[in-house]
Amino acid sequence: xxxxxxxxxxxxxxxxxxxxxxxxxxxxxxxxxxxxxxxxxxxxxxxxxxxxxxxxxxxxxxxxxxxxxxxxxxxxxxxxxxxxxxxxxxxxxxxxxxxxxxxxxxxxxxxxxxxxxxxxxxxxxxxxxxxxxxxxxxxxxxxxxxxxxxxxxxxxxxx
Ligand code: HEC
Numbered sequence: 001x002x003x004x005x006x007x008x009x010x011x012x013x014x015x016x017x018x019x020x021x022x023x024x025x026x027x028x029x030x031x032x033x034x035x036x037x038x039x040x041x042x043x044x045x046x047x048x049x050x051x052x053x054x055x056x057x058x059x060x061x062x063x064x065x066x067x068x069x070x071x072x073x074x075x076x077x078x079x080x081x082x083x084x085x086x087x088x089x090x091x092x093x094x095x096x097x098x099x100x101x102x103x104x105x106x107x108x109x110x111x112x113x114x115x116x117x118x119x120x121x122x123x124x125x126x127x128x129x130x131x132x133x134x135x136x137x138x139x140x141x142x143x144x145x146x147x148x149x150x151x152x153x154x155x156x157x158x159x
Contacts, residue, residue: 059083067143074153081142086112095133120151
């Protein structure tokens with residue numbers, strides 16, 4: 001028992017001794033000259049990092065008018081209601097990119113706006129029921145009239 005305790009104490013002492021030079025090295029490192037803040041950018045911002053993020057608001061404004069009425073702009077509705085996940089950089093786009101690549105299809109097809117293989121019934125079903133990582137959208141999120149306009153725009157044939 002006593003012998004074990006002594007051994008433990010010795011081990012602790014050895015660890016402490018081994019750490020001392022490391023601590024000393026840290027101390028001298030902090031005396032190194034500090035990097036200068038880049039000119040023109042915010043003070044202290046690192047240089048050479050990734051490009052600046054796109055503007056925060058990428059989605060279109062919600063088009064005006066009665067949300068229960070037909071005939072509103074499907075492209076703007078898609079951007080506003082679905083765009084947080086389905087525009088460039090959205091998590092829907094990111095996940096579908098992976099699926100497209102796995103299926104040997106062009107990654108550009110991850111943007112629903114580029115797809116030509118969707119049909120309105122499928123779109124309505126995915127939106128109302130959800131699919132895997134996509135949460136279902138209620139009729140408060142997207143009214144039936146809005147969903148019809150979005151589905152019509154996503155399946156447009158004039159392109
Ligand atoms: C909260 C994020 C989110 C929102 C909002 C969202 N989606 Fe999605 N959507 C996803 C994700 C994530 C997937 C991929 C699901 C998976 O396979 O894991 C997806 C998949 C889909 C698919 C299936 C595509 C395929 O290849 O099968 C359709 C269609 C779709 N969404 C339509 C819409 C429409 C239309 C809207 C707007 C009314 C919308 N989504 C809003 C996240 C979202």
